[in-house]
Amino acid sequence: MKIIQVIPTYNEAGNLPALVSALFSQNLPDLNILIVDDNSPDGTGEVAERLSREHPGRLSALHRQRKEGLGRAYIQGFRTALDLGADVIGMMDADLSHPPACLPEMLAALEGADVVIGSRYIPGGSLDEDWPFWRKALSGFGNAYARTILGLPIRDATGGYRLWRRSAMEAIPFQDSRSNGYVFIVELAYMAKLAGLTFAEVPIYFAERTYGDSKMSLRIQIEAAYRVWQLRRIYKDKR
Ligand SMILES: Nc1nc2c(ncn2[C@@H]2O[C@H](COP(=O)(O)OP(=O)(O)OP(=O)(O)O)[C@@H](O)[C@H]2O)c(=O)[nH]1
Numbered sequence: 588m589k590i591i592q593v594i595p596t597y598n599e600a601g602n603l604p605a606l607v608s609a610l611f612s613q614n615l616p617d618l619n620i621l622i623v624d625d626n627s628p629d630g631t632g633e634v635a636e637r638l639s640r641e642h643p644g645r646l647s648a649l650h651r652q653r654k655e656g657l658g659r660a661y662i663q664g665f666r667t668a669l670d671l672g673a674d675v676i677g678m679m680d681a682d683l684s685h686p687p688a689c690l691p692e693m694l695a696a697l698e699g700a701d702v703v704i705g706s707r708y709i710p711g712g713s714l715d716e717d718w719p720f721w722r723k724a725l726s727g728f729g730n731a732y733a734r735t736i737l738g739l740p741i742r743d744a745t746g747g748y749r750l751w752r753r754s755a756m757e758a759i760p761f762q763d764s765r766s767n768g769y770v771f772i773v774e775l776a777y778m779a780k781l782a783g784l785t786f787a788e789v790p791i792y793f794a795e796r797t798y799g800d801s802k803m804s805l806r807i808q809i810e811a812a813y814r815v816w817q818l819r820r821i822y823k824d825k826r
């Protein structure tokens with residue numbers, strides 16, 4: 588079995604080495620990493636190349652010309668992972684918010700589901716305890732909003748820590764997505780639901796990034812707010 592964990596990066600040079608060593612210390616011999624960097628000005632691409640030399644055959648990097656958003660990076664990463672023969676395709680942020688230690692449990696859960704979600708919103712899962720109330724409320728609202736409007740059968744619809752069986756990834760038209768920011772994550776879940784795929788959720792503790800800047804912007808949040816309604820319309824015949 589071949590697992591390929593796809594990790595999109597933009598200015599994550601300070602996080603990537605720690606993330607990669609934490610992932611490779613999970614005692615998962617089948618785990619491979621594919622970094623998708625959008626020509627980060629902080630040199631993340633060079634860090635990824637160095638890591639690929641340190642982990643020959645287990646880590647590789649795609650280098651894209653310019654910053655095109657999370658969605659485009661994942662689409663190219665998924666396509667490449669499928670071409671490389673992955674049996675399991677993973678998604679996660681590079682900023683250490685998604686705990687590598689949960690990966691073994693998520694893999695185990697994939698035996699009983701097509702898609703596994705690292706979930707902040709089921710018992711045992713949680714958000715960074717240092718987040719102010721308003722940030723937790725905003726995250727909870729955004730999640731409930733997307734979940735309700737799209738009728739998603741999962742508690743965490745906006746979290747980007749996921750595992751897909753190859754067959755599940757092949758069953759959805761992920762390359763057709765035009766979503767840019769984190770709403771891409773929501774769109775994938777919607778595609779999965781419409782394709783009749785099954786989900787399982789594993790609790791995670793979501794830690795705030797300590798290095799680097801958040802790429803979350805008002806523009807990305809506005810995109811998410813209207814795009815959720817657009818998705819309903821785009822996929823209307825398939826509901
Ligand atoms: N390749 C690529 N990666 C990106 C891009 N935008 C964000 N990322 C990466 O996607 C992951 C999630 O980033 P965001 O969803 O922007 O969230 P964030 O910056 O962690 O913001 P917080 O929610 O505050 O943690 C991180 O690993 C980013 O480096 C992009 O345009 N291209």
Ligand SMILES: [Mg+2]
Binds near residue numbers: 680682684796
């Ligand atoms: Mg983050």
